[in-house]
Amino acid sequence: MSAKRDDIQQQLEQLRASYLAQLQQGWSDVMAEAGQLLEADNSGWQSIAQALKLRFHTLAGSAGTFGLPELGQQAKALEMELGAWLDIDRRPDLTSKQQFLERVQELSNHSSHQQQQLPSTLFQPSDDEFTRKARILVFSKDGQLGQQLHSALEPFGHQVQSVQQLELLRAAVLERQPDVLMLDMPQQRVPQGLKTLINTMQKDEQHPTVLFVVGEKESFAHSLAAVRLGAAGYFIKPVNAAAIELRIQRLLTKRQQARFRVLIVDDDVMLARHYQLIIEQAGMEAKVVNDPAKMLIGLQGFQPDVILLDVNMPECSGPELAQIIRFKDEWLGVPIIYLSSETDSQRQLDALVKAGDDFISKPITDQALAVTVFARAQRARQLAEMMTRDSLTGLLQHATVKDRLSDEIAKAKRSKQELVVAMLDLDHFKKVNDQYGHLIGDQVISSLANLLQQKLRKTDVIGRYGGEEFLLALPDCSLQKATDILNNIRQSFQAIPFSAQEQSFSCTFSAGLARVDTQLSSDENIERADQALYKAKHNGRNRVELA
Ligand SMILES: Nc1nc2c(ncn2[C@@H]2O[C@H](COP(=O)(O)OP(=O)(O)OP(=O)(O)O)[C@@H](O)[C@H]2O)c(=O)[nH]1
Known part of the structure; x- marks a missing residue:
């Protein structure tokens, strides 16, 4: 186990200890409220029963997570009993209330003796220390x-x-x-x-x-x-x-995909922290928002792959929050998973109809939580990639790369850093297709795409602009540096031996570079790089020219 995982394990244990301490302290309040219920008159009993019901609801949802599943089940039974009284709006008779108080007392005595059931093996997707170089x-x-x-x-x-x-x-x-x-x-x-x-x-x-x-x-x-x-x-x-x-x-x-990001929205600070640690232990990134009103800010800054949403929160419910998220087109594709100790399937379905994609019932085992979230995030990432990435090369598609260039221009304007835009085009590519067929042509295109991904930085934007044309945006990079980088890639590409029909051949590309003028639009900047590319073709191909 790595040092980070050891550390997470330690934090989980500390969190469990704090939970148990808080639980023990809380029993006297619960007992006092249950005692009040016994004495309450006709008009006052509902509010006390409501408050107690909420306490047991919270306990039912959290105890299992902190290793006390039995306590969680018993709390659920008490919550349901209170719910039944409230539903028919009839004050329970004295015997029922006394029996209820005894059960609460018994539970409180037991809870201090219950052993924590620590989770067995946790879900940990294999460690990935891969780079793009094998x-x-x-x-x-x-x-x-x-x-x-x-x-x-x-x-x-x-x-x-x-x-x-x-x-x-x-x-x-x-x-x-x-x-x-x-x-x-x-x-x-x-x-x-x-x-x-x-x-x-x-x-x-x-x-x-x-x-x-x-x-x-x-x-x-x-x-x-x-x-x-x-x-x-x-x-x-x-x-x-x-x-x-x-x-x-x-x-x-x-x-070597970037780690999945999970946003947890739950007003229960300890429970949310526990989920966060479990998700981090499974190799994902997790961020907690305890105040639902701050969720949109959390979304913007974090760009999650999945949102885990508590259903019962004081200020607004999970389904209401999910609908707010769905107001924005940009978050339409992000799966929302409700986390709730709600067991009524009709209410679960109602929540899903409003917005949301899945329901996880609390308590959930740590392993099941990690696996469910991981699978959802993986699927969401695949779908998002399919929408924006070119299927042959895995690079950004035409419209997306143009959008990203606009973003980079805006960033460069703010930061006053240099930005270079480059247009690349394979040389005499028609001949490759004619001579060796389209499939081999596709392999050449993919190889150049791979080489670009290999040699450029993570912060560089790489897109397939057209059939055999590529558009790059190189932020924080001088024109001279960009020329050197492109020349280096050009030479590497030229050295790749392709083979077809028992023949070996090589390919080249030409490139046009322009330092971005932030006063111009992205189309105008692309046009300048395109003119430089035209110059490179005109001057004999397999070369880099500047605007
Ligand atoms: N295999 C393959 N070929 C493609 C794809 N997209 C475009 N092409 C081919 O790329 C070739 C581009 O040809 P031209 O624009 O005439 O240019 P060229 O032969 O590369 O010559 P120069 O650019 O002037 O050096 C055409 O034959 C297209 O069919 C693709 O996805 N796969």
Whole structure:
């Protein structure tokens, strides 16, 4: 367990201790209120019963979370009993009230002896220390495959090491902890020693390795043998390095997504803090808003993937809050999960009809909370990505990249920092399509997209502007620096060997750069970069020109 997780565990335990202390202190108030109920006259009993009902409702929703599920169940039963009296609006008779008081007394005595049931294993999605640059180990009896992959994948920043003997492979695995093993498998049979090693690598909890198999021919039997070894990809010789790189990127992108963000809106400070710690322990980011009125500010600053909303809050209810969220188009896609100890399914459905996507009944186990939130966040992120990202390259789509450029121009205007806009276009790309087909053309486009993602900063904006055109916005970057970066990418791209129909070929691109003039619109700035691109094409292609 990492230091951060140790720390979270410690905080959870402290929180439980505070909860128990608060619970013990609270019993005298509960007993006093229950005593008042006994003595209350016809007109006063409802308000006391209402207050008690709320107390037991809160207890029913929180006790299980803090390791006291039995107490939670008993509190729920008392809440329901009070609810039944209030529903028919009839003062309970003396015997019922006395029995009620006894049950409260019993519960209070018991609660100090109840043992906390600490949660078992918590949900922790695998640790991801991946970068977009992969460590690739090639195991092949001849050195050719290693050499080929080395020259094809190094331009993307991947580290490729090739070994030819099992003993060396073992040593390399220990030393380098590869992300990917490329196994040259000329036959379907693999020696047992190698099988065992591969199996161990794949199951490594800290750093599982992904297996790609390279075979001699496209056949069902070979593919099946690869599947049985646990391969995530099967390629045939001569290998198409661009296709392999695409697979690697997909793998890495999936693993190094930014952490999911969860906004928790709950007026119960301790419970909200507990949920926050559980969600953080599961590798997500969580922010708590205890005051519903501050929720919109929380939303703006945090941009959550999921909102967890308490249903019963004093100022306004969860469904009301959910409707306020849904007033804004920008939050329409964010899933809202209600958290409530409400067990009446009709009321749950009513809440969902108003707004909201899911209902979690309190108490929920820590594991179930983390899994539900993680799954919702993952799905929401996928959908959001699909809406704004180009399916071939994973880059921002035309409209989104233009929007992002406008945002960057506004930011640059405020911060007075330099911003560069760049337009890139593949050279003679029609010929690539004509000669090798559209599919290979697509691979070339994807490779350039991957290279751009690899070489540019996280803060840079990268979009697919048109078929074989890309638009970039490089904030806080001088024109000179941007020229150097683009030239470096241009050279790396030129060095990538593509292969099709047993032929190898390379591609180039041209680029036009402009320092953004914040007085101009984003379209006008794009136009300036486009003119520079035209100059680059006119001056012979495979070059970078400035506006
Ligand atoms: N494979 C593939 N080809 C595309 C895609 N989008 C556009 N293209 C092709 O890209 C080619 C662009 O050709 P042109 O605009 O004539 O330019 P070019 O051949 O690249 O020549 P220059 O830009 O002048 O160097 C066309 O053949 C389009 O069909 C795509 O998504 N996939």
